[in-house]
Amino acid sequence: MTTSQPLTGTQPTVRTCPLDAPEEYRALRAQAPVAQVTFPDGAEGWLISRYEDVKTVLADQRFSANRPTLTGGGAADGAPPVRPGWFIFMDAPEHTRFRRLLTGEFTVRRMRQLVPAVEQIVAERLDAMAGAGSPVDLVQAFALPIPSLVICELLGVPYADREEFQRNSANMLSLTADAEVVQGAWEALRQHMHRLVRAKRAEPTDDILGKLVQAGELTDEELAGVGSLLLFAGHETTANMIALGTMCLLENPDQLAALRADPALWDDAIEELLRYLTIIQYGLRRVALEDVELHGHRIKAGSLVVTALSSGNRDTEKFSDHPDQLDVARARGPHLAFGHGIHQCIGQQLARVEMRAALRALFDRFPTLRLAVPAEDVPMRHDMVIYGVHELSVAW
Amino acid sequence: MKVIIDEDKCVGAGQCVLAAPDVFDQRDEDGIVVLLDALPPDALRSQVENAAALCPALAIEVVK
Numbered sequence: 001m002t003t004s005q006p007l008t009g010t011q012p013t014v015r016t017c018p019l020d021a022p023e024e025y026r027a028l029r030a031q032a033p034v035a036q037v038t039f040p041d042g043a044e045g046w047l048i049s050r051y052e053d054v055k056t057v058l059a060d061q062r063f064s065a066n067r068p069t070l071t072g073g074g075a076a077d078g079a080p081p082v083r084p085g086w087f088i089f090m091d092a093p094e095h096t097r098f099r100r101l102l103t104g105e106f107t108v109r110r111m112r113q114l115v116p117a118v119e120q121i122v123a124e125r126l127d128a129m130a131g132a133g134s135p136v137d138l139v140q141a142f143a144l145p146i147p148s149l150v151i152c153e154l155l156g157v158p159y160a161d162r163e164e165f166q167r168n169s170a171n172m173l174s175l176t177a178d179a180e181v182v183q184g185a186w187e188a189l190r191q192h193m194h195r196l197v198r199a200k201r202a203e204p205t206d207d208i209l210g211k212l213v214q215a216g217e218l219t220d221e222e223l224a225g226v227g228s229l230l231l232f233a234g235h236e237t238t239a240n241m242i243a244l245g246t247m248c249l250l251e252n253p254d255q256l257a258a259l260r261a262d263p264a265l266w267d268d269a270i271e272e273l274l275r276y277l278t279i280i281q282y283g284l285r286r287v288a289l290e291d292v293e294l295h296g297h298r299i300k301a302g303s304l305v306v307t308a309l310s311s312g313n314r315d316t317e318k319f320s321d322h323p324d325q326l327d328v329a330r331a332r333g334p335h336l337a338f339g340h341g342i343h344q345c346i347g348q349q350l351a352r353v354e355m356r357a358a359l360r361a362l363f364d365r366f367p368t369l370r371l372a373v374p375a376e377d378v379p380m381r382h383d384m385v386i387y388g389v390h391e392l393s394v395a396w
Numbered sequence: 397m398k399v400i401i402d403e404d405k406c407v408g409a410g411q412c413v414l415a416a417p418d419v420f421d422q423r424d425e426d427g428i429v430v431l432l433d434a435l436p437p438d439a440l441r442s443q444v445e446n447a448a449a450l451c452p453a454l455a456i457e458v459v460k
């Protein structure tokens with residue numbers, strides 16, 4: 001860092017309550033909303049903790065999304081290569097080209113049309129759970145397979161390939177599998193995407209990849225990249241919202257009771273869970289392309305800037321009514337769980353459809369659902385980019 | 397109340413459609429915002445203002 005100011009500390013990562021953001025954020029928001037810190041991976045930069053500032057930074061294209069990885073990497077002096085098709089790391093106008101090709105596939109209307117297919121997938125998983133009998137690990141039996149199967153539907157993965165696809169995406173995300181298995185799963189998925197693209201070139205289909213192929217704007221490399229980005233960005237995120245959302249509702253029985261009494265609250269409840277849990281727990285990384293002034297601090301070109309979504313979503317300036325409480329009837333306000341600015345989650349309407357279908361049906365199907373272990377014993381994803389539970393043993 | 401949209405800024409996030417379905421829609425081809433009602437009745441004011449606040453791309457402007 002080429003600045004004379006001392007570092008003010010490290011990014012808060014320790015949670016006192018597994019469902020609350022780290023407490024230090026409160027003090028940061030009050031006293032050092034633009035703080036110079038060291039991040040968990042050792043990188044140094046600026047931590048933005050207030051709601052309004054998070055939005056300001058994410059809407060400002062002087063902050064580039066072209067950073068090396070979601071977790072790692074400090075200031076970019078020389079833009080790192082972006083994997084073909086991974087527009088999450090691209091800036092406009094390159095980003096715009098990819099995003100515009102896809103937004104038509106993710107409209108509110110398109111996602112509503114997917115509801116029956118999603119409900120069917122959910123119902124099959126619930127049948128399988130009922131068949132296996134209580135207790136089960138909700139993560140493996142329910143939360144992970146749903147988004148994986150939905151993405152198969154969206155990308156047009158043939159039924160015969162879905163089991164292999166699902167096994168590979170589970171292994172790709174596994175912590176316990178050997179590095180070789182994880183690497184092998186990545187490679188298998190990459191090849192799978194390439195096979196899919198080739199098949200769709202030969203025989204046009206009506207799914208996202210099929211239509212992208214027909215649009216004729218992207219190379220095979222880019223098409224396979226878009227496919228793997230959708231899987232990567234849409235699988236673990238949605239899975240953790242389903243599993244952590246379940247735990248959160250079980251731990252807040254009054255809120256669950258309110259939902260049971262008035263199912264019309266589910267839409268607001270999903271927004272509240274997204275806000276309250278903000279699973280992208282460390283926030284979003286950007287790199288300043290030029291010097292930028294923020295609250296009297298000069299953020300130098302090349303600096304890493306992290307917007308703490310989880311802190312902004314608990315900011316009393318924005319959510320004046322007890323932001324640290326889960327309130328499924330809270331008036332819906334713009335939360336930051338899907339980010340902000342041009343990269344705001346393209347899959348958010350799909351995520352909403354999946355979460356609503358999954359959580360509603362789960363609590364309807366198993367009215368006596370409960371944690372099978374004490375909440376303190378649930379292994380939390382403390383040091384993972386995407387927060388959630390590693391395993392959630394539930395009984396009914 | 398008058399509503400102005402900027403199609404070039406829109407990133408097709410669909411927030412406006414959820415917030416004010418009588419005023420905003422999305423084009424089927426590319427998900428870009430469509431203004432259904434440029435002069436919505438005052439009864440929809442809070443919905444429309446919410447849509448403008450939710451829009452991640454600052455593509456919606458509410459005049460008066």
Ligand code: HEM
Pocket residue numbers: 065087088089099151229230231233234235237238241279280284285337338339340342343344345346347348350351
């Ligand atoms: C609850 C579940 C989800 C959460 C919390 C979530 C969160 C996010 C966030 C915070 C971003 C912004 C990243 C940034 O600005 O750097 C993002 C972008 C993205 N998400 Fe999601 N997401 C979820 C589900 C999904 C689903 C289901 C899909 C697709 C099937 C998806 C695909 C994407 C893509 C492609 C991007 C990049 C968009 C761009 O750069 O323009 N996400 N997501």
Ligand code: SF4
Pocket residue numbers: 405406407408409410411412413420422427428429450451452453454455456
């Ligand atoms: S909320 Fe904004 S970005 Fe999203 S569709 Fe509406 S106008 Fe476009």
